[in-house]
Structures are given as C-alpha cells and as structure tokens.
Amino acid sequence: MKIGSTLLSGGLANLxxxxxxxEVTFGVNGYLKYHLFGHEFELTTTHISLLIIMVTLxxxxxxANRAIKKADPDKVPGPFLNMIEYMVETIDxxxxxxxxxxxxxxxxxxxxxxxxxxxxxxxxxLFGLRPPTxxxxxxxxxxxxxxxxxxYNGFKYQKSxxxxxxxxPILLSPINIIGEIATPISMSxxxxxxVLSGTVMMGLIYGLLPKIILLFWPGVLHAYFDVFSGAIQxxxxxxLTMVFISQQFEE
Amino acid sequence: xxxxxxxxxxxxxxxxxAGLAMIAGIGPGIGQGIAAGQGAAAVGRNPxxxxxxxxxxxxGQAVAETTGLYGFAVAIILLFANPLLGKL
Numbered sequence: 435m436k437i438g439s440t441l442l443s444g445g446l447a448n449l450x451x452x453x454x455x456x457e458v459t460f461g462v463n464g465y466l467k468y469h470l471f472g473h474e475f476e477l478t479t480t481h482i483s484l485l486i487i488m489v490t491l492x493x494x495x496x497x498a499n500r501a502i503k504k505a506d507p508d509k510v511p512g513p514f515l516n517m518i519e520y521m522v523e524t525i526d527x528x529x530x531x532x533x534x535x536x537x538x539x540x541x542x543x544x545x546x547x548x549x550x551x552x553x554x555x556x557x558x559x560l561f562g563l564r565p566p567t568x569x570x571x572x573x574x575x576x577x578x579x580x581x582x583x584x585x586y587n588g589f590k591y592q593k594s595x596x597x598x599x600x601x602x603p604i605l606l607s608p609i610n611i612i613g614e615i616a617t618p619i620s621m622s623x624x625x626x627x628x629v630l631s632g633t634v635m636m637g638l639i640y641g642l643l644p645k646i647i648l649l650f651w652p653g654v655l656h657a658y659f660d661v662f663s664g665a666i667q668x669x670x671x672x673x674l675t676m677v678f679i680s681q682q683f684e685e
Numbered sequence: 686x687x688x689x690x691x692x693x694x695x696x697x698x699x700x701x702x703a704g705l706a707m708i709a710g711i712g713p714g715i716g717q718g719i720a721a722g723q724g725a726a727a728v729g730r731n732p733x734x735x736x737x738x739x740x741x742x743x744x745g746q747a748v749a750e751t752t753g754l755y756g757f758a759v760a761i762i763l764l765f766a767n768p769l770l771g772k773l
Contacts, residue, residue: 461765620751627754630761670747673740 460637462569480572483563487554525549532673533680541679544583548576549672556629556664559636560656565664568630570622577622580675584617588682596682621674628667632659695769703763709756716749 464476498518505515525546530538555567566572588596600614601607636659639652724742728735762768 623754623758624747624751627757628750631754631757634761666743666747669740670744673744674748677744 458637458641460564460633462564478569479564480566480569483558484555484566484572486563487551487558487566491550491554521550522546528672529676532676534683537680537683541676545672545676548675549668552576552625552671553665553668556668557660559629559633559660559664565629565633565660567625568633570626573622573626573629574618576625576671577618580621580678581618583675584678584682587679591683617678621671625667625671628663632663635659691773692770695767695773699763699767699769703760706756706760706763709759710753713750713753717746720746720749 462478462480464478465482466477468475468477498514501515502518505511511519526539526542529542529545532538533541552567555565555572559565585596592599600610602610636652636655639655640648643651720742724738727738731738
C-alpha cells in the first residue's frame with residue numbers, strides 16, 4: 435500500500451542520493467497542497483502537463499470543427515482540412531480492419547480520442563513538459579477504461595456465457611481469472627514503463643553531462659525516446675485495446 | 686568502514702538489487718530480436734504483406750517487452766520509492 439501511494443503521489447520527487455549535488459530532475463514535483471475530505475493532495479507536474487495537453491487538444495478540436503463546418507464542397511480542401519480528413523479516415527480504417535466491419539465503426543470515436551491523447555502525452559517530452567503518461571495514475575486510469583469496455587462488451591454480446599467461459603476447464607479457472615485481472619495491470623505498466631524509462635534517461639543526460647555536449651547530443655535521444663518510442667507505444671496501446679474488445683464479439 | 690549506518694546499508698543494497706533487477710532486460714532483448722528476425726524473413730518471402738507483418742511484429746514485441754518492464758518497475762521502486770526504508 436505504501437509503495438503504491440508513494441509512487442502515485444510523487445514519491446519519485448525525493449531522489450535522495452542523486453539530487454544532493456547534481457541537477458537531475460525527472461520526478462513528479464508538487465506545487466500546491468490542498469486538503470479534501472481529510473486527505474492531503476498536491477497539484478503536481480502531471481496535472482499541469484495534462485491541463486496544457488487538454489487545452490491544446492480542445493483548441494485543435496474547435497478549430498478543426500470550424501474548418502469542417504465552413505468547408506465549401508465545391509472547392510479543393512486546404513492543407514489543414516486535408517490533414518483532418520486523413521486523420522479521421524486512418525482511424526476509421528484502423529478500427530474497421532481490427533474490429534470488423536460490423537462493430538468497428540462504433541469504437542472509432544473512443545480509439546481516435548485515445549490515440550491522439552496518448553500520442554500528445556508521449557510526445558510532450560519534446561516541448562519540455564513531463565509526460566503525463568510517466569505517472570502511474572494516468573496509465574492505470576486509461577487501462578481501467580479498457581478493462582470496463584472489455585467486460586461491458588463481453589456481457590453485452592455473450593450474456594451469461596461471459597462468466598461461464600471463465601470456468602470452462604474447471605481446473606484452469608484460477609488462471610483464467612488471474613489472466614483477466616492481469617490485463618489492465620500489464621497494459622498500464624507497459625505504457626508507464628516505456629515512457630518513464632525515456633524520461634529517466636533524458637533526466638540523467640540533462641543533469642549529468644557537461645553543458646557543451648548537451649547542445650547537439652540529446653536531439654537524437656529525443657527523437658528515439660519521445661517520438662519513436664512514444665508513437666509505437668501509442669499504437670500498441672490502441673491496438674491491444676481493439677484486440678481485447680473485439681475478442682468479445684465472437685461466438 | 687566501521688560506521689555504516691542502517692539507512693546507508695539499505696540504500697547500498699537497494700542499489701545493487703536495482704542493478705540485478707535490470708538483468709530482466711536480457712529476456713525481452715533476445716525475444717524481440719527473434720521476432721524482428723522472423724519478421725525480416727517473412728517480408729523477404731512475401732514483400733506484399735509488409736504492412737501486416739510490421740504491425741503484428743510490433744504488437745508481439747511490445748507484449749514480449751512487458752517482462753523487462755516489470756524488472757524496470759522493481760528497479761525504480763527500489764531506487765526512488767524504497768519500501769524497505771520505512772521498516773527501519
């Protein structure tokens with residue numbers, strides 16, 4: 435219990451050994467303390483970068499909505515409109531190929547939102563923010579949404595069979611139940627571990643190397659840890675969500 | 686060397702433990718290498734299916750990576766959110 439609470443509420447901030455004479459910072463820093471229902475909470479770097487990302491995405495969504503509403507069907511669409519159409523078509527095709535023609539289209543909204551949000555969160559390390567997905571609270575929340583979607587769709591399409599399938603070979607039922615519970619934990623730990631390892635490496639490099647090397651060397655690492663690794667993990671998270679949900683449609 | 690505090694001993698052993706926990710990185714490395722090699726062989730046999738092979742390979746590699754990340758999580762907990770220090 436103590437491990438979980440310290441990891442969640444910014445225990446990473448007190449690095450103990452490292453921070454004494456170097457400037458290594460990659461932990462969750464708290465800025466503003468407040469009390470609610472007898473507990474002490476903090477406004478951390480995660481909340482701030484989440485807010486910045488949400489505002490960015492909101493402005494993008496409003497501008498895109500306005501551009502689509504004002505679009506003239508007789509004219510050639512501009513570059514911005516083309517980009518939005520490309521994004522929407524890509525996500526529609528992704529859900530259709532992975533979840534089937536029949537059910538796939540319904541989930542395009544959720545998968546698209548998830549994809550854009552996680553992608554922006556992972557890439558935000560490029561812009562000097564601490565990625566919100568490097569906080570276990572965020573990734574566990576995202577994985578719990580997937581967990582509830584899996585079981586909601588399981589009960590919707592398989593009715594009571596969804597429960598009885600767990601006990602099919604009666605000897606394997608503990609393994610089946612543990613497997614169901616392990617799904618959100620492994621999904622969240624995968625995203626969290628990948629993004630956190632990138633953040634830790636970048637923090638160590640920025641804190642420990644001489645300033646002259648920092649002029650050109652971190653660019654390569656940013657390209658790998660933030661852009662490449664972040665994009666792949668986004669793809670994998672959305673892909674696993676789609677695969678797990680579409681398993682519930684069969685039978 | 687005679688005056689090592691209890692806290693110092695725990696921190697030192699935790700650092701060694703964190704290093705040992707990252708040995709878990711060997712397994713996913715070998716597994717991902719095998720997956721990438723098989724993916725390259727599959728593209729060589731059937732270049733038309735490159736997109737499908739790529740996405741399957743990346744998904745498999747990401748799932749294989751999970752065990753390595755469990756080791757990483759243990760190392761991070763030992764270093765920065767040490768549960769053993771609270772037991773002193």
